[in-house]
Amino acid sequence: MSDIQIVEAPAGVEGSGFFATSLDKAIGMARANSLWPLPFATSCCGIEFMATMASTYDLSRFGAERLSFSPRQADLLMVMGTISKKMGPVLRQVYLQMAEPRWVMAVGACASSGGIFDTYSVLQGIDEIIPVDVYVPGCPPRPEGIIDGFMAIQKLVRTESLRRREEPQYQELLAKYGIQ
Numbered sequence: 001m002s003d004i005q006i007v008e009a010p011a012g013v014e015g016s017g018f019f020a021t022s023l024d025k026a027i028g029m030a031r032a033n034s035l036w037p038l039p040f041a042t043s044c045c046g047i048e049f050m051a052t053m054a055s056t057y058d059l060s061r062f063g064a065e066r067l068s069f070s071p072r073q074a075d076l077l078m079v080m081g082t083i084s085k086k087m088g089p090v091l092r093q094v095y096l097q098m099a100e101p102r103w104v105m106a107v108g109a110c111a112s113s114g115g116i117f118d119t120y121s122v123l124q125g126i127d128e129i130i131p132v133d134v135y136v137p138g139c140p141p142r143p144e145g146i147i148d149g150f151m152a153i154q155k156l157v158r159t160e161s162l163r164r165r166e167e168p169q170y171q172e173l174l175a176k177y178g179i180q
């Protein structure tokens with residue numbers, strides 16, 4: 001028997017020779033299995049990400065092997081490492097350059113909360129400047145933790161309404177960050 005697993009089909013109606021589902025479920029499935037991450041790695045957590053991409057953990061199994069270092073061709077911002085206050089505007093600029101729909105993952109204690117660096121120069125969590133969808137705990141998180149966070153993002157992407165980005169709640173969230 002083959003070990004290859006086929007992506008789970010979205011909920012729908014099926015019968016002999018046909019399968020019907022809704023457009024948002026089909027798009028959700030396609031998006032969740034073809035995320036293009038932008039690795040914004042500044043320190044040690046980035047090394048764990050390298051292991052996550054390498055052969056043993058192999059993030060490409062999730063359809064995410066196409067890393068993007070260009071914000072306009074990425075839809076998942078993965079922030080890994082200590083973000084100094086000086087670096088904050090750069091990170092925010094990268095986020096602003098990404099097109100919707102976009103998702104953000106804070107990987108590790110530093111990106112999530114400043115980690116052990118409770119100092120004047122370090123941002124105490126990237127959610128001070130951009131909205132975050134998933135936080136991955138750990139200093140550093142193991143590749144399994146990063147994959148777990150990635151799968152949480154996939155779940156969000158798969159189940160997100162196509163109209164979420166136009167909803168008032170989402171607009172309010174962006175407005176809190178001063179983003180139009």
Ligand code: SF4
Pocket residue numbers: 043044045046080081082108109110111115116138139140141
């Ligand atoms: S959370 Fe720990 S491992 Fe990750 S960047 Fe900060 S100090 Fe390094």
